[in-house]
Amino acid sequence: QKEVEQDPGPLSVPEGAIVSLNCTYSNSAFQYFMWYRQYSRKGPELLMYTYSSGNKEDGRFTAQVDKSSKYISLFIRDSQPSDSATYLCAMSRIINNDMRFGAGTRLTVKP
Amino acid sequence: GAVVSQHPSWVICKSGTSVKIECRSLDFQATTMFWYRQFPKQSLMLMATSNEGSKATYEQGVEKDKFLINHASLTLSTLTVTSAHPEDSSFYICSAREGANEKLFFGSGTQLSVL
DSSP states (O other), X not given: OOSEEOOOOOEEEETTOOEXXXXXXXXXXXXXXXXXXXXXXXXXXXEEEEESSEEEEETTEEEEEETTTTEEEXXXXXXXXXXXXXXXXXXXXXXTBSOEEOOOEEEEEEO | OOOEEEEOSEEEEOTTOOEEEXXXXXXXXXXXXXXXXXXXXXXXXXXXXXXXXXXXXXXTTOOTTTEEEEEEETTEEEEEEOSOOGGGOEEEEEEEESXXXXXXXXXXXXXXXXX
């Protein structure tokens, strides 16, 4: 079993839709949970960061962590074509150290 | 924001040759840099952790003699793929942080193709 599982998609939605991206994990020691956006053949850029369980909102993006279920989510409201990218979840026991990544979900938002 | 520059962005080489990839932090001192490999439609796999002035720590299964990492200064780390073979073809990405609890910044990646 992989430490971090993420459905690679692809996921295609119309502009304005709410997008739900998810990851599950097996290591209960993970404390820090991140979502990165990666455009084709570019390095990932950090979107959201959450410590332990709970919700965090930043503009159109909401990150949720449920440690009891070992399940994290990223919601994108009012999705835009510019949101089209691959979204990677990542997690670690220690902040910004020894991070484990999901495979990434490729999202396309159609105008 | 902080910028990490990775060079080259794309390289093609013949089997058996060595390739060096550079990762530079442009506006901060990177005490720690990380090197990852990413195959198509797969996750980033951590290869090694590099602290300035000390030997890199390699993940299990990563050959240290094949993937030479040097972090001689606070702004530069290099990854040298020695005697590259077609199976080494992959997307290599570096990341860097200033301190233990500081934000991580990623380079733009290097696509290596070994013929």
